[in-house]
Amino acid sequence: MNRNTSVVSGVRVARPEATxxxxxxxxxxxxAALLDELGAQGGVEEAYALQTCNRVExxxxxxxxxxxxxxxxxxxxxxxxxxxxxxxxxxxxxxxRVAAGIESLVLGEDQILGQVRRAYETAVDSGDIGxxxxxxxxxxxxxxxxxxxxxxxxxxxxxxxxAAVHLAGSELDLADASALVVGAGxxxxxxxxxxxxxGVKDVVVANRTPERAQWVVADLDAPGRAVGxxxxxxxxxxxxxxxxxxxxxxxxxxxxxxxxxxETFYVDLGQPRxxxxxxxxxxxxxxxxxxxxxxxxxxxxxxRASAAVAxxxxxxxxxxxxxxxxxxxxxxxVIAQMYExxxxxxxxxxxxxxxxxxxxxxxxxxxxxxxxxxxxADALVSQLLAAPTRSLREAAGEDDWETIATAxxxxxxxxxxxxxxxxxxxxxxxxAAAETEND
Numbered sequence: 001m002n003r004n005t006s007v008v009s010g011v012r013v014a015r016p017e018a019t020x021x022x023x024x025x026x027x028x029x030x031x032a033a034l035l036d037e038l039g040a041q042g043g044v045e046e047a048y049a050l051q052t053c054n055r056v057e058x059x060x061x062x063x064x065x066x067x068x069x070x071x072x073x074x075x076x077x078x079x080x081x082x083x084x085x086x087x088x089x090x091x092x093x094x095x096x097r098v099a100a101g102i103e104s105l106v107l108g109e110d111q112i113l114g115q116v117r118r119a120y121e122t123a124v125d126s127g128d129i130g131x132x133x134x135x136x137x138x139x140x141x142x143x144x145x146x147x148x149x150x151x152x153x154x155x156x157x158x159x160x161x162x163a164a165v166h167l168a169g170s171e172l173d174l175a176d177a178s179a180l181v182v183g184a185g186x187x188x189x190x191x192x193x194x195x196x197x198x199g200v201k202d203v204v205v206a207n208r209t210p211e212r213a214q215w216v217v218a219d220l221d222a223p224g225r226a227v228g229x230x231x232x233x234x235x236x237x238x239x240x241x242x243x244x245x246x247x248x249x250x251x252x253x254x255x256x257x258x259x260x261x262x263e264t265f266y267v268d269l270g271q272p273r274x275x276x277x278x279x280x281x282x283x284x285x286x287x288x289x290x291x292x293x294x295x296x297x298x299x300x301x302x303x304r305a306s307a308a309v310a311x312x313x314x315x316x317x318x319x320x321x322x323x324x325x326x327x328x329x330x331x332x333x334v335i336a337q338m339y340e341x342x343x344x345x346x347x348x349x350x351x352x353x354x355x356x357x358x359x360x361x362x363x364x365x366x367x368x369x370x371x372x373x374x375x376x377a378d379a380l381v382s383q384l385l386a387a388p389t390r391s392l393r394e395a396a397g398e399d400d401w402e403t404i405a406t407a408x409x410x411x412x413x414x415x416x417x418x419x420x421x422x423x424x425x426x427x428x429x430x431x432a433a434a435e436t437e438n439d
Contacts, residue, residue: 008136028051151307183274184216206232232253241264
């Protein structure tokens with residue numbers, strides 16, 4: 001089996017195509033558990049998985065796209081109603097876009113790059129990363145780093161959650177603050193990640209369903225914990241700053257609930273309000289709402305949209321480099337097999353020739369004569385294979401995999417490691433993968 005000619009297959013259940021409920025349904029117990037499932041499927045050579053609040057994604061490397069699809073279906077992701085499949089090239093492009101923040105709900109957000117990196121480390125630790133995904137995922141991380149150092153994709157604030165934290169940071173020293181996020185939906189998760197990025201002391205996420213809150217906390221670097229809404233009074237008493245975004249039909253933070261809150265900075269993102277207006281009657285409470293945030297977000301939305309164009313160019317550039325890397329390795333793998341086959345034939349024929357020369361001479365031929373025969377054989381192999389070597393490298397660069405497959409059959413129909421994705425007259429892994437892509 002030759003991993004340099006294997007292909008990547010991917011599937012994702014992610015925003016915006018999937019709902020929060022879809023993502024919950026698709027989510028595995030842990031990334032490590034999902035990797036174990038993928039690795040147990042027949043024909044899977046490598047695996048990588050990414051799970052966040054807004055996505056569950058899995059990628060496998062197999063000798064052909066059909067085997068990859070079967071593996072992803074077998075773990076339940078490929079058959080999920082909200083699943084989006086991707087073939088070899090589209091999977092690699094999508095990973096780069098994810099790491100760059102282009103696929104995030106908040107364009108250019110920084111947290112996703114760390115999540116991609118941690119998922120990579122998990123796959124390395126479990127032994128599921130091999131040469132194909134090693135290059136693919138590390139290239140995606142490199143793209144994410146370039147996007148943030150060479151463009152303005154992550155400058156300013158564009159989400160209501162990050163704007164709420166920005167507003168709080170203008171009034172408080174967040175580095176010494178305990179943060180409480182009420183609600184674990186889209187805005188709540190973005191606020192929690194913004195608090196995390198701001199370096200708060202700790203984050204508590206309160207939600208009607210504590211399990212969903214725990215998923216938000218699991219994505220954070222800061223110390224955190226998840227609680228139910230029944231624990232709000234205690235959580236409010238410990239918090240310095242609160243962002244509320246529950247989507248509830250009425251206020252969840254009432255004067256009674258906040259009775260022991262003390263000096264607290266509130267940002268209410270709820271529609272209708274999550275923080276009862278009368279909470280502001282407490283002299284220790286500072287309450288801000290959506291109207292206070294609008295000006296914070298407008299300017300940077302336009303700025304990031306402009307930067308996204310530059311990031312797309314980076315993705316295109318780095319994808320071309322990665323595909324060229326794979327092409328060179330595929331061609332070199334075939335060339336190495338061709339030379340190995342020629343070397344076996346040369347060694348056999350040289351041994352036969354030397355045996356005959358020994359038999360034909362009275363005292364046998366000497367070392368000098370043997371060296372001449374062996375040098376002649378080496379020179380013939382090198383000269384005969386020089387032109388095919390150049391042609392094969394050119395064919396790989398032009399995606400002419402049929403020429404490479406033909407060369408394999410011409411030089412040795414039984415050559416070890418011939419790529420089964422070629423078959424008899426089959427298309428290249430890249431072309432075969434393209435047929436299964438769902439754009």
